[in-house]
Amino acid sequence: MKKDTLSGLDIDLYSEKFSNGFEVYLVPLKNMKRYYATYATKYGSLITEFCPNGSRKNVKVPNGIAHFLEHKMFEQESGIDPFSFYSQSGCYVNASTGFESTRYICSGNTKFRENLDYLLNFVNSPYFTDENVEKEKGIIIEEVNMYKDMVDSAIDDTTRKCIFQKDHHKYDIGGEVDEVKSITKEDLYSCYDNFYQPNNMFILIVGNFSVETALDVIRERVENRENKYKVLPKIKKEKEPYAVAKKCEVVKFNIDVSKLTYSFKMKKKDFNIQDDYILDLYLAILLKILFGSTSIFSEKAKMQDLYSEFYYNFDSTDDYLILNFYGESKKQNELLSFIKETLLNRENIINEDDFIRSKKVMIANKIKASCYIDAVGDSLYEDLINYNKIITNKVDLIRQLKYENLLKVSNNLDLSNNSIVCYVPKDDNFEIKN
Numbered sequence: 001m002k003k004d005t006l007s008g009l010d011i012d013l014y015s016e017k018f019s020n021g022f023e024v025y026l027v028p029l030k031n032m033k034r035y036y037a038t039y040a041t042k043y044g045s046l047i048t049e050f051c052p053n054g055s056r057k058n059v060k061v062p063n064g065i066a067h068f069l070e071h072k073m074f075e076q077e078s079g080i081d082p083f084s085f086y087s088q089s090g091c092y093v094n095a096s097t098g099f100e101s102t103r104y105i106c107s108g109n110t111k112f113r114e115n116l117d118y119l120l121n122f123v124n125s126p127y128f129t130d131e132n133v134e135k136e137k138g139i140i141i142e143e144v145n146m147y148k149d150m151v152d153s154a155i156d157d158t159t160r161k162c163i164f165q166k167d168h169h170k171y172d173i174g175g176e177v178d179e180v181k182s183i184t185k186e187d188l189y190s191c192y193d194n195f196y197q198p199n200n201m202f203i204l205i206v207g208n209f210s211v212e213t214a215l216d217v218i219r220e221r222v223e224n225r226e227n228k229y230k231v232l233p234k235i236k237k238e239k240e241p242y243a244v245a246k247k248c249e250v251v252k253f254n255i256d257v258s259k260l261t262y263s264f265k266m267k268k269k270d271f272n273i274q275d276d277y278i279l280d281l282y283l284a285i286l287l288k289i290l291f292g293s294t295s296i297f298s299e300k301a302k303m304q305d306l307y308s309e310f311y312y313n314f315d316s317t318d319d320y321l322i323l324n325f326y327g328e329s330k331k332q333n334e335l336l337s338f339i340k341e342t343l344l345n346r347e348n349i350i351n352e353d354d355f356i357r358s359k360k361v362m363i364a365n366k367i368k369a370s371c372y373i374d375a376v377g378d379s380l381y382e383d384l385i386n387y388n389k390i391i392t393n394k395v396d397l398i399r400q401l402k403y404e405n406l407l408k409v410s411n412n413l414d415l416s417n418n419s420i421v422c423y424v425p426k427d428d429n430f431e432i433k434n
Contacts, residue, residue: 007394011029025384037206038203040204050236064183067097067174067175086115091107106119143174151423155260165245199230199232206377247420252424258424262420263324268320289351296349297339304331336420362398
């Protein structure tokens with residue numbers, strides 16, 4: 001195995017790639033009480049059309065199928081589901097589907113070998129029948145409808161639909177009801193056979209465990225597992241236009257206080273930074289200086305009672321960067337205007353002292369997070385999905401960030417291409433004036 005050290009964190013990383021393409025990442029932390037294992041495939045909700053290796057015909061499957069497949073992996077032919085198995089040892093088990101990946105997690109402090117072996121075995125053992133697929137549809141449709149009734153999920157869904165015209169980020173991870181109804185066992189097996197294969201999967205284990213034991217189990221279960229297709233399928237992607245799909249939308253909803261999102265869509269290439277992680281670091285610092293809890297924006301907004309809840313984030317696709325601002329407010333237009341004003345006035349707000357301070361805080365947070373097993377595991381997992389590698393020198397990279405480059409990133413923000421979504425009480429006749 002290859003051994004690396006996560007610089008500045010005093011954490012060792014062992015990694016290996018098997019001949020079948022399967023990737024292994026082991027991070028032993030002897031001062032922890034638990035282990036945290038993630039078995040993942042680089043397959044999420046974005047993929048709904050692909051051409052298998054050796055075929056000339058595209059396979060088209062319904063939206064929401066990656067999430068449906070995740071659900072169905074918990075039904076085993078033996079009749080013993082993973083939740084029942086893991087409950088015997090008090091081990092936590094769960095799974096989640098994102099836009100780009102699906103992961104299965106088990107975490108506990110006993111029976112490491114048995115629990116790891118079962119994790120690998122149940123994810124490697126699909127069992128789909130017409131009957132159990134039909135049964136699952138009712139469960140997932142209920143889940144889809146539940147999220148539609150939750151304002152935070154609903155506004156997030158509407159926001160993505162207003163930002164993207166063709167990119168599949170616009171579609172809900174769980175799919176729509178009609179799409180869920182149309183899923184068949186053949187669809188599920190097709191997606192499993194193409195994407196739940198060693199050359200598209202990895203395992204990441206963090207915490208208190210034996211590296212030797214982990215390798216023994218993984219080799220036995222995965223090293224000789226053959227890929228159904230030697231080459232991953234060709235995935236069809238829609239070319240996303242620059243313009244947002246819709247500039248503004250107001251939705252009446254069963255809430256007492258209005259919620260809003262203000263999103264900006266810009267081309268990643270305009271920033272002239274090839275390394276996505278470096279760009280993400282600069283953006284994180286820039287937004288913290290402008291909108292963080294100690295910012296002028298935060299101080300003034302609280303004084304003027306502009307919001308009861310506020311946060312921001314940024315997402316990226318292959319070609320675009322999206323800045324998102326979320327707020328709960330009775331003064332929606334005032335909050336929207338203040339966000340816009342802060343962004344337009346950013347060159348007068350940003351200063352080198354805040355930049356240096358933000359770097360120190362970012363490093364301190366990395367060190368603090370290294371004391372928490374879930375935080376370490378989730379961070380490394382996000383590295384593998386977002387950057388296709390584990391970044392071992394994060395602390396060094398943060399230290400190397402330069403103030404002049406932050407200014408360049410700031411200058412390249414494109415604020416012209418934006419979208420506003422407001423969810424308001426049903427008796428509110430609110431109009432966006434921004």
